[in-house]
Amino acid sequence: MAATGYRLLQALLLALFIGVTTFAMMRSLPGDMAWRIAAHRYGYDLVDADAVRLVQEELALGGPLLPALVQWLTDMVRLDFGTSLVSGESVIGEITHQLGASLQLAAVALALSLLLGPPLGILAGLKPGGWLDRGLLVLASGLRAMPQFLLGLLLILLVSVRLGWLPAAGHGSAGHFVLPALTLALGLAALSARIARDAMAAVAASPFYGFARQKGLSDAQVLWRHGLRNVSVPLVTCLGLQFVTLVEGVVVVESVFGWPGIGHGLVHAIFGRDVPMVQGTALVMGLTFVLLNALNDALQRRLDPRGTGR
Amino acid sequence: MKKLVAATLACLALAGPAAASSDRTLDVVAPFEVKGPDPALSGAVFQRMGIAETLVDADIDGQLRPGLAQAWSVSADGLVWKFPMRSGVHFHDGSPLTAEAAARSLRIARDKPGLLDKAPIAAIEAVAGAVVVQLSEPLAVLPAFLSEYRSQILAPAAYDDDGRVRALIGTGPYRVTSLTPPMSLEVARFDDYWGVPARIGSATYRAVGRAESRALLAESGNADLVYNLDPASRARLAGSATVELLSAPLPRSLLVKLNAAHPFLSDGRARRALSLAIDREGLSRAVLRYEAAANQLLPPSVPLWHDPEAAAPGYDPEAAKALLQALGWQPGQDCILRRDGERFSLSLTTYPDRPELPLVATVLEQLWRQIGVEVKIHSTNSSAIPEGHQNGSLELALFARNFALVPDPVGTLLQDYAPSGDWGAMGWRHDRFESLIRGLARGEGGAQQRFESMAILQRELPVIPVAWYRQTAAVSRRLNGARLDPFERDFGLDALSWRD
Numbered sequence: 001m002a003a004t005g006y007r008l009l010q011a012l013l014l015a016l017f018i019g020v021t022t023f024a025m026m027r028s029l030p031g032d033m034a035w036r037i038a039a040h041r042y043g044y045d046l047v048d049a050d051a052v053r054l055v056q057e058e059l060a061l062g063g064p065l066l067p068a069l070v071q072w073l074t075d076m077v078r079l080d081f082g083t084s085l086v087s088g089e090s091v092i093g094e095i096t097h098q099l100g101a102s103l104q105l106a107a108v109a110l111a112l113s114l115l116l117g118p119p120l121g122i123l124a125g126l127k128p129g130g131w132l133d134r135g136l137l138v139l140a141s142g143l144r145a146m147p148q149f150l151l152g153l154l155l156i157l158l159v160s161v162r163l164g165w166l167p168a169a170g171h172g173s174a175g176h177f178v179l180p181a182l183t184l185a186l187g188l189a190a191l192s193a194r195i196a197r198d199a200m201a202a203v204a205a206s207p208f209y210g211f212a213r214q215k216g217l218s219d220a221q222v223l224w225r226h227g228l229r230n231v232s233v234p235l236v237t238c239l240g241l242q243f244v245t246l247v248e249g250v251v252v253v254e255s256v257f258g259w260p261g262i263g264h265g266l267v268h269a270i271f272g273r274d275v276p277m278v279q280g281t282a283l284v285m286g287l288t289f290v291l292l293n294a295l296n297d298a299l300q301r302r303l304d305p306r307g308t309g310r
Numbered sequence: 311m312k313k314l315v316a317a318t319l320a321c322l323a324l325a326g327p328a329a330a331s332s333d334r335t336l337d338v339v340a341p342f343e344v345k346g347p348d349p350a351l352s353g354a355v356f357q358r359m360g361i362a363e364t365l366v367d368a369d370i371d372g373q374l375r376p377g378l379a380q381a382w383s384v385s386a387d388g389l390v391w392k393f394p395m396r397s398g399v400h401f402h403d404g405s406p407l408t409a410e411a412a413a414r415s416l417r418i419a420r421d422k423p424g425l426l427d428k429a430p431i432a433a434i435e436a437v438a439g440a441v442v443v444q445l446s447e448p449l450a451v452l453p454a455f456l457s458e459y460r461s462q463i464l465a466p467a468a469y470d471d472d473g474r475v476r477a478l479i480g481t482g483p484y485r486v487t488s489l490t491p492p493m494s495l496e497v498a499r500f501d502d503y504w505g506v507p508a509r510i511g512s513a514t515y516r517a518v519g520r521a522e523s524r525a526l527l528a529e530s531g532n533a534d535l536v537y538n539l540d541p542a543s544r545a546r547l548a549g550s551a552t553v554e555l556l557s558a559p560l561p562r563s564l565l566v567k568l569n570a571a572h573p574f575l576s577d578g579r580a581r582r583a584l585s586l587a588i589d590r591e592g593l594s595r596a597v598l599r600y601e602a603a604a605n606q607l608l609p610p611s612v613p614l615w616h617d618p619e620a621a622a623p624g625y626d627p628e629a630a631k632a633l634l635q636a637l638g639w640q641p642g643q644d645c646i647l648r649r650d651g652e653r654f655s656l657s658l659t660t661y662p663d664r665p666e667l668p669l670v671a672t673v674l675e676q677l678w679r680q681i682g683v684e685v686k687i688h689s690t691n692s693s694a695i696p697e698g699h700q701n702g703s704l705e706l707a708l709f710a711r712n713f714a715l716v717p718d719p720v721g722t723l724l725q726d727y728a729p730s731g732d733w734g735a736m737g738w739r740h741d742r743f744e745s746l747i748r749g750l751a752r753g754e755g756g757a758q759q760r761f762e763s764m765a766i767l768q769r770e771l772p773v774i775p776v777a778w779y780r781q782t783a784a785v786s787r788r789l790n791g792a793r794l795d796p797f798e799r800d801f802g803l804d805a806l807s808w809r810d
Contacts, residue, residue: 031690032697039693041351042423044663045712047693048725048732049700051423087346087491088474097490153522160530168530169523170516171493258518258527260493268343268492271691 003297011290018286019076019279023069026275033273034061040086040272059085072279082276086269091280094265099284101171102254102261106246108177109184110239117189118196118235125200125231126223133197140190148249152183152256169258180257184249188242195238199231233304240296243289334808336513336789338801339527340537343492343517347468348475350422353459358801359497359515360508362462362480365393365412365441366453370795372561372612372717374453378407378463378481379441388448388752393456394440399504401465402485409436415463416441416456418473424460425721450753454716459799483508483804493517509807521665528553528784535792535801536784540665541599544782553784558794559611560781561714563604564670566658566774567695567707571737574654575705579633581771586630587681588674590623594777597669602777606768608713609778611796615719617761620768623775630681639682647682655684660708661692670776671708696732704736710779714797723763724751727772735772742766 038055039047055061075082081091124133143151159179160168166175203209204227212222251263262281269277338359345351349362356362367377376382379393399407413436420426420434429452432444443452455461465479478486483505484497495515499508516533518524525543528536531552539547539555547553568575568584575581590603605623608615639647639654647654658674660667671687678685685706688694698704711726711733713719726734728744746763749755767773785792791805 031694035693035697036691038423039691041345044661044692044709045715046423048423048696050428052693052696054423054427087351088348089346089491094491153526156523156526156530160532161526164530167532168526169518170527170532255520256523258493258516258520258523260490264519265492 004294007290007294011287014286014290015076015283016073018282019073020069022279022282023072023275026270026273026278027065029273033275034059036271036273037061037085040268040274072276076283081280084269084277085274086272086277091276094277095262095280095284098260098262098265099281099288101259102250102263103288105177105180105253105259105261106184106250108181109188109246109249110242112181112185113188113192113242116185117192118231120189121193121196122200122223122227122231124193125197126204128197128201128204136193136197140194143186143190146187148183148187148252149256151186152180152253155179155183156256169256171257171259176257180253180259183253183256184246187249188245191242191245192235192238195234196231199234200227203227203230229303233300236296236300236303240293243292247285334511336510336535336803336806337533338513338515338535338537338803339518339524339533340515341517341519341521341524343519344489344495344515346475346491347478347489348422349462349464350419350424350460353462354798355495355515356462356478356480356482357459357799359495359513360482360484360800360803361478361486361497362459362464363482364457364459364461364463365416366457368454368457368717368797368799370793370797370800372714372797374457374717377457378412379456382453384452388450389445391443391445391452392437392440393443396504399481400502401467401479401481402500403465403467403479404502405465405467407463407481409439409441411466412436412441412463414466414469416443416461418469418475419461421473422460425455425458425716426461428725429455448752451716451718451721451751454718455721457799458716484513487512506804508804510803513803525784528786531786534786534789537781537801539782539784541597544599547784550784551787553786555782556785556792556794557780557782558796559609560712560779560796560798561609561612561719562710562712562779563607563609563775564598564602564666564710564777564779565607565708566674566776567699567704567709567734567736568771568773569702569705569736570772571702572656572705574656576737577637578770579637581774583630583633583681584678584683585771585774586624586626586633587677587683588623588774588776589625589677590776591625593670593673593677597666597673598777598779600780602780604775604778606764607773607775608719608764611778612713612719614757615760615764617764620765627677627681634681634683641682645679645682646684653684654682655686656705657688658685658706658708659688659690659694659698659704661694662689663692664710667708667710674708674776699730699732699736708776709733712798717797720747720750723747727767730772738770738772740766740770740772743770 034052034056038051042051083090084094120136124136156168159166166178170176209226212226250261254261254264266281342355344355364377365379367375369375378396380396382393384391395409413434416434429449430446432446435442468475468477468479470476478489483500483503485500487498488496493516498512521540521543524536525539525547527533529547529550547555568581570576594602603623606620610616634647639649642648658671660671662668668689675685675687695707695709713722715722724747725731728747729739730736743763743766746759750759781794783794788809790807790809793802
């Protein structure tokens with residue numbers, strides 16, 4: 001209960017912090033806001049002083065800072081995210097659409113990375129120094145070092161262009177998920193495989209693991225009853241950290257694969273000085289982080305209840 | 311665990327064939343995002359996809375022809391234009407096209423930034439089945455203005471009470487079945503279309519920002535029509551068995567804008583020296599990778615305005631140095647020219663939205679350094695150029711200018727050079743040029759006046775033309791009837807058919 005209250009307070013403070021900092025950052029960017037919005041709305045062929053004048057009239061820009069911030073905060077309390085300065089559509093509608101697309105992609109990527117990384121890592125950790133362990137080290141280092149932009153293009157070239165198995169870019173069908181999700185998943189799996197491998201090697205070398213074997217359990221039984229749970233604790237911690245990597249990756253992968261997600265949307269909103277869109281997106285993403293971390297903590301406590309009885 | 315793996319494998323296996331099977335929907339891919347249903351934001355895409363139409367249309371030579379208006383006429387004093395409506399035209403929601411609906415669409419378009427709000431229009435009204443436009447002074451190019459995408463005619467139900475566009479309901483050969491900003495749009499054939507019905511039943515439009523991704527979509531056969539290919543992908547796709555490349559010159563020019571009010575640039579000889587120092591042929595071969603050196607503002611694809619007899623632009627750094635020396639500039643110790651203690655150093659503003667621009671800027675930086683002129687590149691948001699023009703801080707700017715927002719470039723020339731404009735001349739004024747262009751806009755004068763005005767620009771160099779653009783598209787070999795519209799009004803969907 002106390003933990004939930006703490007998280008709620010954290011979420012509230014975070015929301016306030018994000019609101020104020022994004023507001024301050026967007027206002028302190030160089031260049032005139034009306035010019036940037038007009039350029040983003042009408043494109044470089046059509047932005048001129050007349051367009052800017054109309055944008056200024058329509059949006060009543062250039063008012064004093066403090067009332068605008070207070071207005072935004074009161075709107076927030078009423079859960080009103082406002083309308084985009086560029087498209088004129090409601091911000092919450094755009095965020096739901098774009099964040100939804102990103103979350104779907106991120107969830108598939110995470111699931112795929114969990115299927116690829118930890119099982120291989122555990123197999124490698126059971127025989128440290130074996131061919132699988134050494135091979136995996138090379139592969140994981142390579143995948144981790146390769147920029148996602150390059151990995152994505154290589155996958156398109158191989159799977160879509162050479163083999164013709166999957167669509168190269170776009171979204172809409174299940175097939176469109178595979179390549180962008182795999183691009184993200186390979187980088188994530190490289191890390192989780194290494195963590196799982198180290199954890200497994202440590203657990204396998206521990207006295208209790210040796211004892212379990214001594215008392216006559218088969219390899220599979222030892223792994224199932226004494227190994228997996230212990231390995232999963234550092235893995236879940238690592239998963240929590242990977243959310244950040246995932247958000248970074250999504251921005252790049254979305255642009256390579258033409259995915260209509262929030263990474264793409266946020267970058268464009270910043271270029272276009274679409275303040276309500278940037279504030280709304282940052283807020284929703286920040287709160288999503290709090291939620292995911294809270295869930296991660298809860299899962300952590302379920303897996304390793306030691307120290308929670310106090 | 312086993313179940314999970316099995317389920318994932320099953321998903322992957324299912325995903326493969328689903329993506330490979332063809333339901334014969336035409337896939338179009340281009341870099342332009344769909345920002346919303348308002349023609350002022352994304353009308354260019356709606357026009358190219360054959361969704362919404364204008365009163366006046368243009369063919370691929372840029373010649374105006376009747377669109378939703380069956381003809382047009384102007385009163386003897388040039389102030390009253392009449393556009394009688396075509397009969398039997400229906401909007402995609404089934405409602406009939408009326409002069410009232412068309413007049414309302416145009417009045418709403420006029421309240422937004424565009425050509426109509428700059429035109430001397432006093433009133434737009436519906437009178438006896440015709441749209442009547444009252445002008446406060448003659449404007450011969452009005453029909454061309456009304457062919458532009460921001461003048462699209464939408465159904466009355468498309469607007470809310472405040473005139474905001476809420477739905478995209480046009481009259482074109484295709485109607486929208488799904489509009490998902492910012493990336494995609496789906497259309498189906500409109501069976502009640504007034505003209506020749508389209509042959510392909512349905513199509514999708516996708517905005518893909520990265521040129522590499524677009525090229526790979528074409529190469530892998532995931533898209534049938536792919537627009538705006540970059541030079542490297544063009545070379546790669548040239549030998550492809552799945553696509554053929556189409557290329558057409560565009561009425562778009564790569565220009566250097568100079569602040570003629572700047573003390574270094576106010577003398578025409580200084581501007582000529584900067585122009586002479588540009589190796590246009592080398593630059594266009596290296597960066598754009600086609601022959602595109604520009605010897606005048608408008609390319610040969612605008613035959614009415616392009617003078618085929620004009621001299622070659624000339625690349626002569628020695629002559630450039632001599633011109634600057636005559637203006638009192640002497641090389642300093644760092645090889646940069648100096649005059650009265652001032653270094654010849656200027657800032658060049660450009661933007662990365664068109665990826666070739668920063669590259670061209672670095673080439674220009676090198677070329678100008680050879681004649682002792684230092685340039686600091688400032689690659690930023692495109693709006694920094696008109697903004698710098700307005701507040702007078704701009705020195706040099708590099709940009710690509712489209713002269714065919716309307717099929718007749720006189721509208722753009724009037725806006726940019728008579729006497730100056732955000733995307734044209736700065737601190738420059740030429741009375742003869744101004745009277746020629748104003749006359750041409752009123753409908754007075756012909757080829758001689760057009761060529762004379764272009765020659766003035768080339769002699770005075772308020773902007774330095776560097777190169778002309780080409781559009782390149784990849785077309786699937788499964789398609790018949792593909793063509794490129796040099797005025798970029800049309801993807802030509804209605805003329806396409808499947809080969810088998």
